[in-house]
Amino acid sequence: MSALSPSLTYAEIDGVRIAQVVVGEGLPVVMLHGWGANIGLLWPLGTALAAKGYRVYMLDLPGFGESAPVPAPWLVADYANFVLRFMDTHSLDRVHLFGHSFGGRLGLALGADHPQRLIRMVLANSAGVRLKASWAAHLRLKVYKGVRDSLAQVGARSLSEWLRGWYSQRYGSADFNAATGVMRETFVSVVNQDLLPYAARVAVPTLLLWGDQDQDTPPWQGQVLEKTIPDAGLVVLKGAGHYSYLDHLAQTVTVIDYFFRQPG
Numbered sequence: 329m330s331a332l333s334p335s336l337t338y339a340e341i342d343g344v345r346i347a348q349v350v351v352g353e354g355l356p357v358v359m360l361h362g363w364g365a366n367i368g369l370l371w372p373l374g375t376a377l378a379a380k381g382y383r384v385y386m387l388d389l390p391g392f393g394e395s396a397p398v399p400a401p402w403l404v405a406d407y408a409n410f411v412l413r414f415m416d417t418h419s420l421d422r423v424h425l426f427g428h429s430f431g432g433r434l435g436l437a438l439g440a441d442h443p444q445r446l447i448r449m450v451l452a453n454s455a456g457v458r459l460k461a462s463w464a465a466h467l468r469l470k471v472y473k474g475v476r477d478s479l480a481q482v483g484a485r486s487l488s489e490w491l492r493g494w495y496s497q498r499y500g501s502a503d504f505n506a507a508t509g510v511m512r513e514t515f516v517s518v519v520n521q522d523l524l525p526y527a528a529r530v531a532v533p534t535l536l537l538w539g540d541q542d543q544d545t546p547p548w549q550g551q552v553l554e555k556t557i558p559d560a561g562l563v564v565l566k567g568a569g570h571y572s573y574l575d576h577l578a579q580t581v582t583v584i585d586y587f588f589r590q591p592g
């Protein structure tokens with residue numbers, strides 16, 4: 329196996345067993361995947377950066393890939409703190425950070441609360457800008473909760489649970505419906521947290537990468553983050569979707585390499 333071929337290993341951090349990959353030699357880069365993803369979707373970019381002279385650290389975040397689920401429902405801050413502990417186990421004082429989607433949420437929290445641990449940060453199609461539900465959606469949710477709770481109170485629990493399942497399948501996102509147990513509770517907590525107040529406190533030079541065809545985190549969200557993060561720039565990749573860094577891999581590698589090698 330060559331020095332640039334990912335080799336999956338395992339570690340236990342604070343009682344949570346995780347899968348990880350460390351590849352390459354050079355400047356340290358920690359890479360964080362999106363919700364429902366895993367190391368596999370980071371490999372193409374990670375190995376390409378390793379070939380450019382970086383030591384790249386990738387992990388399946390708790391609850392994803394081959395890592396164990398979280399022990400209890402977690403918030404964004406819990407995941408961010410876990411990333412810090414991951415860095416500590418590898419004796420990493422400061423690193424460059426790459427975060428995609430959900431990984432971008434963690435980047436915003438780290439860049440705001442722990443900027444001393446980061447050098448520069450690239451966020452691709454980052455989540456964290458909370459969508460405002462329409463009046464109709466608010467009304468629909470209010471009616472659903474009222475009917476569901478009323479059924480439970482009168483003893484029609486089976487019907488109440490049926491309604492819960494139907495509503496989730498009809499109106500819940502694919503990520504919500506795919507999650508179970510503590511991960512579903514974690515998902516609800518995560519997506520309902522508005523990270524713009526964190527973005528406003530990010531004290532790390534930040535590059536935002538976005539696909540102009542992204543349907544999951546639309547381009548306007550990247551524009552909002554660019555305006556909110558004190559030191560940020562936005563690069564829009566034409567024809568790319570939510571996985572913009574994979575849709576335009578060669579261009580992404582060139583842009584990230586240039587950005588990470590800037591002084592300061």
